[in-house]
Amino acid sequence: xxxxxxxxxxxxxxxxxxxxxxxxxxxxxxxxxxxxxxxxxxxxxxxxxxxxxxxxxxxxxxxxxxxxxxxxxxxxxxxxxxxxxxxxxxxxxxxxxxxxxxxxxxxxxxxxx
Amino acid sequence: xxxxxxxxxxxxxxxxxxxxxxxxxxxxxxxxxxxxxxxxxxxxxxxxxxxxxxxxxxxxxxxxxxxxxxxxxxxxxxxxxxxxxxxxxxxxxxxxxxxxxxxxxxxxxxx
Numbered sequence: 001x002x003x004x005x006x007x008x009x010x011x012x013x014x015x016x017x018x019x020x021x022x023x024x025x026x027x028x029x030x031x032x033x034x035x036x037x038x039x040x041x042x043x044x045x046x047x048x049x050x051x052x053x054x055x056x057x058x059x060x061x062x063x064x065x066x067x068x069x070x071x072x073x074x075x076x077x078x079x080x081x082x083x084x085x086x087x088x089x090x091x092x093x094x095x096x097x098x099x100x101x102x103x104x105x106x107x108x109x110x111x112x113x
Numbered sequence: 114x115x116x117x118x119x120x121x122x123x124x125x126x127x128x129x130x131x132x133x134x135x136x137x138x139x140x141x142x143x144x145x146x147x148x149x150x151x152x153x154x155x156x157x158x159x160x161x162x163x164x165x166x167x168x169x170x171x172x173x174x175x176x177x178x179x180x181x182x183x184x185x186x187x188x189x190x191x192x193x194x195x196x197x198x199x200x201x202x203x204x205x206x207x208x209x210x211x212x213x214x215x216x217x218x219x220x221x222x223x224x
Contacts, residue, residue, distance in 0.1 A: 001172070006155075032210070034213070041218075042217070042218070043203060043215040043216065043217050043218055044156070044203070044215050046212060046213070049212075089155060089156065095209065095210035096210075099144045099146070099161075099207045099209070099210070099211075099213055100146065100158055100161055100171065101146075101148075101156070101158065101205075101213060102158075102172075103148075103155040103156040103157070104155055105153060105154060105155040106155050
């Protein structure tokens with residue numbers, strides 16, 4: 001089955017700096033890669049996703065890149081703000097197989113003033 | 114409003130006492146899943162369903178059962194809960210290839 005590795009597990013940045021979180025996946029059949037933000041005690045919230053036919057996607061301060069050959073994808077947050085502090089999860093899925101998400105183990109992002 | 118609703122949200126129970134966590138979605142989604150979340154392990158899929166009467170095991174199915182008698186409902190059943198099933202549980206639903214929506218989560222403690 002699919003295996004997703006996520007790094008780093010914790011990340012501390014100064015407000016206004018950029019943050020990058022990286023994930024690798026093992027199953028070449030995976031074709032959908034969402035990123036979730038989870039605040040303490042709350043449900044994961046989708047912040048951006050990318051499908052395998054696209055190499056990069058951007059939404060305001062958030063961007064995701066995908067390298068299918070190397071089987072890795074990354075989340076980039078620019079101009080970080082304190083409200084970006086949360087746990088971020090990457091995930092991989094093959095949409096033809098029930099939309100099963102395999103999650104990374106999460107990155108605790110702390111944006112310091 | 115698109116919703117995935119789980120109940121109960123919080124539960125403390127004793128070892129061996131059967132319990133059911135309900136999940137309902139109002140988006141007519143074919144796909145529904147249950148995940149558990151544990152510190153340092155992320156979210157792991159327990160069971161999933163691709164349609165009514167179609168269910169399959171995820172990565173950590175031991176100790177759990179599910180059923181999908183109606184499209185909107187996907188209950189998670191713990192026949193004989195044990196302390197290692199203490200966790201935060203999320204139900205999720207989606208259309209085929211669509212965005213996955215999560216419920217608010219159910220905190221379960223087994224003592």
